[in-house]
Structures are given as C-alpha cells and as structure tokens.
Amino acid sequence: MIYLDNAATSFPKPEPVYQALDRFARSHLANPGRSGHRMATEAERTLDQARHTLNRFFNGEAPERWVFTLNGTDALNIAMKGAINPGDHVITSDLEHNSISRPLVAMELGGMISLTRLASHDGYLDPDELRAALSPKTRLVALTHAANVLGTVQPIEAIAPIVREAGALLLVDAAQSAGVVPIDLRATPIDLLAFPGHKALYGPTGTGALYVGPRADLRVWREGGTGGDSKHPVQPEELPYRLEGGTPNVLGVAGLAEGVRWVADRGPEANRAHEVGLLQKVIDWVEGNGDGWRVAGRWDPATHVGALSLIPPDPEAFPSQDLAMALDSSHGIAVRAGLHCAPYIHQALGTFPDGTLRLSPGPFNSAEEIETLLRALTEMTAGVL
Numbered sequence: 001m002i003y004l005d006n007a008a009t010s011f012p013k014p015e016p017v018y019q020a021l022d023r024f025a026r027s028h029l030a031n032p033g034r035s036g037h038r039m040a041t042e043a044e045r046t047l048d049q050a051r052h053t054l055n056r057f058f059n060g061e062a063p064e065r066w067v068f069t070l071n072g073t074d075a076l077n078i079a080m081k082g083a084i085n086p087g088d089h090v091i092t093s094d095l096e097h098n099s100i101s102r103p104l105v106a107m108e109l110g111g112m113i114s115l116t117r118l119a120s121h122d123g124y125l126d127p128d129e130l131r132a133a134l135s136p137k138t139r140l141v142a143l144t145h146a147a148n149v150l151g152t153v154q155p156i157e158a159i160a161p162i163v164r165e166a167g168a169l170l171l172v173d174a175a176q177s178a179g180v181v182p183i184d185l186r187a188t189p190i191d192l193l194a195f196p197g198h199k200a201l202y203g204p205t206g207t208g209a210l211y212v213g214p215r216a217d218l219r220v221w222r223e224g225g226t227g228g229d230s231k232h233p234v235q236p237e238e239l240p241y242r243l244e245g246g247t248p249n250v251l252g253v254a255g256l257a258e259g260v261r262w263v264a265d266r267g268p269e270a271n272r273a274h275e276v277g278l279l280q281k282v283i284d285w286v287e288g289n290g291d292g293w294r295v296a297g298r299w300d301p302a303t304h305v306g307a308l309s310l311i312p313p314d315p316e317a318f319p320s321q322d323l324a325m326a327l328d329s330s331h332g333i334a335v336r337a338g339l340h341c342a343p344y345i346h347q348a349l350g351t352f353p354d355g356t357l358r359l360s361p362g363p364f365n366s367a368e369e370i371e372t373l374l375r376a377l378t379e380m381t382a383g384v385l
C-alpha cells in the first residue's frame with residue numbers, strides 16, 4: 001500500500017514509537033496516580049514527562065498547562081465550550097474542520113452566540129479582515145493554523161497580536177501544523193492550542209492535547225476521578241486535573257511523547273520540506289501534462305504543509321470518490337476524497353458536495369511512490385478507471 005493519507009492520520013509511525021508503545025504496554029500499563037505502587041507511579045511519571053516534552057517542544061508557560069485529550073476534536077470542544085459564554089461574539093473562518101464549525105454553528109443556531117465566518121482568499125486568511133471583524137463582544141477567535149483541505153499555512157504570527165490587542169482569546173487548531181510548522185507559544189500570543197497526537201506528532205489514535213494559556217480560564221469539562229485529591233467534593237481547580245477527569249490514555253501518551261521526541265530530533269521543518277518536496281512533483285505534473293487537473297488554493301511551498309487537494313478534469317465523469325476507490329483497489333494507493341469534514345471551504349471553492357482528491361504524503365513516502373501515483377492518475381483520466 002502506498003499511504004498518502006497522513007492528513008487523516010499518520011502511517012506508519014516512526015520505529016521508536018512502536019517500541020515505546022510495546023515497552024510501556026508490557027511493563028508500566030497501570031492506572032496513573034490512582035495507586036501508590038511503583039507501576040502506577042511510573043505511569044504517572046510517563047504522563048508528567050510527556051507534558052514536559054510538549055511544553056519544551058512548543059515553548060509553553062508550564063507543563064501542567066498541557067491537558068491530554070482523546071483527539072483533536074475533544075481538545076477543541078473543551079476549549080470552545082469552556083471559554084464561550086452566552087451573548088459572546090465568536091470569529092472563525094471558512095477553512096475550518098467540522099470539529100470547530102459544528103460546535104460553533106450549534107451554539108449560533110441555539111441563540112447562544114453570534115458568529116462571524118471569515119472568507120479565505122486562495123486558501124489564506126487576511127489579518128486585516130480579521131481586525132475589521134473584531135468587536136468589544138468578541139470573546140473567542142477560533143482558527144485553523146494549516147487548512148486540512150488545502151494545506152495552506154495561515155499567518156498566525158500576524159493574527160495573534162491583533163486578537164490579543166482586542167482582548168479576545170485565540171484558539172488555534174494545529175491539527176495539520178503541529179510537528180511540521182514550528183509553534184512558539186511564548187513568541188506568539190496564542191491562548192489555546194489544540195491538536196490530535198496521531199497526525200504529524202506520530203502518536204497513536206486516541207491521543208490529543210490542549211494547551212491552556214494563562215489568560216484562558218476554562219469551565220470544567222468532564223467531572224470524575226483524578227487519582228489524588230479524592231476528598232474534594234468537586235473537580236479540583238488545578239490544571240491539568242481540572243480538565244482531565246477519568247483514567248487517561250497513558251499508553252497512547254507514551255507513544256505520543258516518543259513521536260514528539262522523534263520530530264524534535266529531526267526538526268519539524270525537515271518533515272515539512274520532505275512532504276512539500278513530494279507535492280512539488282504533483283504540482284509540476286499538473287502544470288506540465290496534468291490533462292485538465294487543477295490544484296485547489298494557491299500553491300506556495302514556503303507556506304504549505306504536506307496536504308494538497310486536486311480537482312479532477314471532469315468531476316462529473318470522474319467524481320473524486322470514484323477516483324479514490326480506483327486508486328485503492330487497482331493501484332494500492334490510499335488517498336482521501338470528498339469534503340474532508342470541511343464543507344465551507346468546498347462551498348467557497350465550488351467543489352461542494354463532491355469534494356476533491358486530497359494527497360497527503362508523510363516522512364516515509366518516496367519520490368518513486370509519487371511517480372506511481374501520477375502514472376495512475378494519468379491512466380485514469382485517459383479513461384482507464
């Protein structure tokens with residue numbers, strides 16, 4: 001299988017991640033913090049170390065500000081539902097994944113908030129348009145860092161100070177950027193950073209994290225056991241326990257921490273450069289002899305992650321879903337077609353409801369694999385489905 005669906009979840013994981021999962025599962029898989037015995041203490045230590053690892057990697061304020069979550073969606077829901085109050089104004093964009101759009105639209109339809117959705121231009125948001133949309137009632141600005149359909153990286157360093165100056169909170173969805181685009185939480189005023197652990201940080205599925213900055217005071221999300229402090233009648237005030245009721249996925253976190261260390265050793269830019277280099281071959285093919293294929297959004301290798309959406313030459317004759325199925329069944333190539341859980345950007349692109357064919361290589365893909373893909377696409381548009 002040629003796996004080009006790393007924007008959905010990364011595969012394969014780096015070898016040290018598999019080894020860490022195996023090692024931890026066999027020797028330390030006790031309930032962290034729940035009992036005083038050595039295995040439980042070791043499991044708790046694994047969680048603590050992972051918070052330190054994340055804090056160092058993203059230059060956060062303190063390890064306890066990192067809350068482990070089930071996935072990216074969980075982290076975003078904890079952030080949005082914990083921060084927003086009735087009557088607030090919230091700003092988002094047409095690039096967002098449903099894990100931001102659906103909770104916000106539900107709040108808007110329920111009469112709880114007013115919502116502004118910024119339009120992107122060729123895949124990029126304009127900081128001046130954001131500035132104009134802010135009002136004294138704006139409580140939260142919730143934006144993706146790298147768009148999952150287009151792969152375009154947003155100017156978050158320009159956006160963050162504008163939001164801070166207006167007194168609102170900034171929530172950044174780093175699902176497609178964490179691990180490939182450097183993020184420095186002390187240099188860039190981001191209040192809440194949410195991401196899954198299972199994409200470019202190479203943890204297993206079932207992992208994610210939310211960074212809660214000092215200005216964000218979130219409501220309790222899920223109440224329950226936290227190991228220590230059992231006498232307390234309600235959820236403890238302190239982070240991370242305030243937002244982490246229940247037995248955590250400590251096995252997944254052990255794998256995630258190893259993935260973050262692997263990325264930190266190579267440097268995020270090395271993985272991004274490799275993936276963008278592979279996508280450049282696709283761009284060259286589209287521009288050279290692409291047979292009517294089009295690229296969605298503006299291609300700028302300096303501000304792109306390893307995800308790219310292609311619009312087939314004749315979407316009625318070649319719906320992206322059919323192409324993806326044929327790539328899988330006839331060529332052993334895994335890509336993702338359709339709307340990619342991001343309907344608003346497809347409406348803006350005019351690719352709704354059929355969607356696009358998204359290619360997302362990872363650090364283990366080769367140039368030969370991309371050539372195989374391009375040969376397959378060429379054959380298909382020549383009518384050989």
Ligand SMILES: Cc1ncc(COP(=O)(O)O)c(C=O)c1O
Pocket residue numbers: 007008071072073074097099144146147148173175176196208
């Ligand atoms: C931009 C973006 N945000 C959020 C998510 C949700 O992450 P998860 O599937 O881990 O909940 C994804 C997943 O594809 C994504 O691409």
